Amino acid sequence: MSETPLSAHTLKIHELEAFRAVMLRGTATEAAVLLHTSQPVVSKLIARFQRHIGIKLFELRKSRLVPTPEARVLFHTIERTYAGLEHVAHTIAELRGGHSGRLVVGSLPSFGMGPLADIAARFLKDEPGIRISVETVNSSLIRHSVVSGKADLGVALKSIDTAGVNAEPLVEVNTVCVMDRTHALAGKRSINVRDLEGVPMILPSRDSASHTAIAQMFADEGITPHLSAETSYAMTMCLLAMQGAGAALVSPFAAMHLRRSGLVIKRFEPSLPIELMLLTALDSSPSRISSMFIERLKAAMPALRQQWG
Template sequence: MINLRYLEVFHAIMRSGSITAAARSLHISQPAVSEMLKQAESRMKIQLFERTGGRLTPTPEAKALFPDVASVFGRLDAIDRQVQDLAGGRLGNLSLAAAFPIANGYLTKAVATFLATRPSVQVALQSLTSPQVAERVAYGEAELGLAYNFESLSKAVEAEVLVDSAIACVLPESHPLAKYDEIDLKDLAPYPIITYLPQAVLRGYVDRALADAGVAPVVAVQVSLSLTGIMMSYYGAGIALVEPFLLTSLTFPGLVARPLRPYISLKTLLIRPAGASRSLVANDFVEELKKTINESQELLVRSYGSSFAGE
């Protein structure tokens, strides 16, 4: 049987035209190349080159063999490039699931930035509720999930805190409360507010904080999405009590964000399947995501004040 090393020597000689050049390309000695060529001809029982005047001339048999050998090494080169792309996180598939405000905000920026240098990576992104995100990850339908912290997280997943943020007020800059750097929950009492529907995970955060402050709010609108609440505030329906990160991704002229006091802590989780191996693509993406989140937090602080730096 002919082995791959003999074919490699034959391929190098055919491409370079001499034993000396082939030895240089293979990083071995000239005598070693000559010896392997002799062994290859002996194994195959055909003469591959005629030696005339110190030069090698391919025989008809060598010319007939070369296209198939070149095809083999072309495939090996392709495999080598694929390995390098996989090792560098430039090739593969990435399946993501994220809660609606996250999917419509900094996550989309992180994905776009990530793909800019990895055109061969394919991303699938599902926008869901936080419990649905954890469910998709648990069932293996998403490799990474981003969701707000909620009770009864499945043991089939593992989670780490990715962002520690807060519910805030989003309101027109002409609103009487917009002049304050921070807004006390008690100051909301006389004004119509926009909050989440009762079944939304973030509604529980808002209701508990208002109850603890002794505030019976005037609920004007209930929404399922932070974006819808922000748009409602933009058109004057009331003060939106929402997670404010979307304001770093979308432009709403005339709207401002103000932290609430007491601070309504809101944790965003990065969710993975418990005990599962982690792809290089996913690991690289998480690094890009964390960088994007840091940039968004800094923009929020620059745009709306240092109180958004957290507790």
């Protein structure tokens, strides 16, 4: 005759709790303390649980319950379930509270290492119960993260495909020219494209939109850039420039925190605008935490626009 198969509905929660408590504490007596009951009750629940599932879970050695290999396998499975339930409870508390929880923000590296870091730090100081995860990736990946729900919001270039997201203008600033303190152009009030003729240049990677825009600007003036280095990240361009590798045209957001370390930042003409968009999910409203952060983000933009626009 075959055994009656167990189902989730036939398992008894008190028996599972007793088993877990013994595994955690090592004895029925200590398990009883954890469960606020008596040792005989725990022992009866364990005996009933073993009969119920048809598996020997413990051996008695010197008045101590020693788990069998089967018990250890079962315990690990139960612990994963408890961890999941605790996560659910924590999430519910976050959603109810509004002032605790986790916020995931996707951002361009230059913005994430510049203004966003400042905004996030002030936000965390005022809202200590909230955790923020800042993912610094390219604009296409930011959009994908918002669409898929991996990110609550994103800051990306205006030039990207915005299908599947809500996209609204966030801020527009102008490209700046950066160099080290000893550079021949460091004393000028502003830099014109013709000032860069023959000057060693650190350029963005060739597959980037900013490289295309810069190359077109030089071509319009009949100038061939004197390339000294190429790199994917504006922050790396700034660091190379600060070490005397050449001049670079970058987002001011990548450069702003390096000024005190010796990087020279100059206004650049003609204007090469950098337009950023705020991305949020298309099919749902922002959470309360997201809305709080978006409010802070937008409030910081006028000052950035005035300084770098």
